[in-house]
Amino acid sequence: MQSVSTRKILSCLSLTLLLTGCGSQSADPDSAEGQRQAVFKQFLAHSEPMGGMLSGRLAFDGEVFASHASQLAELADAPWEHFPEPDQNNPQPNTALPEVWSDADGFAELITQYQAAVADLSLITAAGIDSPEQVTPAMQAVQQACKACHDGYRR
Template identity: 55%
Template sequence: MFAVPNPKILLLAALGLALVGCADEADPNSPEGKRQAAFKDFLSHSEPMGGMLRDRLPFDGDAFAAHAQALAASVEAPWAHFPEPGETEQKHAALPEVWTDPAGFAQAIDRYRDAVAELAEVTAQGVETPEQVTEAFSAVQQSCKGCHDNFRR
C-alpha cells in the first residue's frame, strides 16, 4: 500500500531543490553578479549584430549602428568587478590567469576596447550595407574569443 508523505517533508524537499537550483545564480550585488550582468549586456548587443551579418536576422543598418554605439557605451562595465582571489566564495568562470597574468589580461581588455571603438567609429555615420561593418565586427568577436580562450573556463 502507498503511504502519503508528510506534507512538511515534501515542503522541505521542495525548498531544498529550489535552493539547489539557485546555487549557480550570482548575487546581483556581488562582483560576479555585476560582471555577469555587464557581459549579458554585451551579448544583448553583439548577438543581434552577429545575427544580422549571418542572415539569421534581417539586416537593419540603423539597428546595427545603435547596437554598436550601445556596446561602446558599456565597454568599461565589467572590468572593475574581478575580485581578488579569496575575496569571494561565489562560483565564477574566470581562470586564475586573470590574476596571475594581469598584463596579459589588460592587453586582452585593451584589444576588446580598441575593437569596439573601431566598430563604433565605423557605424557612427550610419550603416548601409553589411560589408561596411563585417571586418570591424569580426575584430570585436575575435577579441572576445581571445579573452575567453585565455582567461575564462
C-alpha cells in the first residue's frame, strides 16, 4: 500500500503534465519547440502508465512497468538538444524559461539528475519486479527530477 505522500506526488505530477505539459501550445513540429514537445509527449506516454500502476488507477504489471521504464531510459537523452538559444525573430511558442540559457549549469545539473533517476529505475526493473514497492522510491526520484526541472525552467 502506498503512502498518502506517494499518491499525492504521483497525482500532482500526472495532473501537472496533463494540464501544463507536453504539447499544451501548438508549435511547428519541425521547430525545436515542436520536436521537444514530441519527445516530452513520449516521456508522458511512458510515465503516465507507470504512475497509474503505482497509484492504483491501473493494475500493476511488472513486465509492462519494466517495458515503460526501459523505453523512458531510451528517451532520456532525446529532448535536450532541442533547447537552442531563443531567437527573437522566431514566432514559435516556447514554454522554456530564459533560465534554461542564463543558468545553463543549473539546467544541465537537473538534466543529469533526471537521467540518473531514469537509469536507476530502468536498472531496477530490468531484474524483474513483482510489486509496486520494489519501484516506488525509484519512480518517485524520476518524478521529483521532472518536477524540479519544470519548477525552475518551464513556464
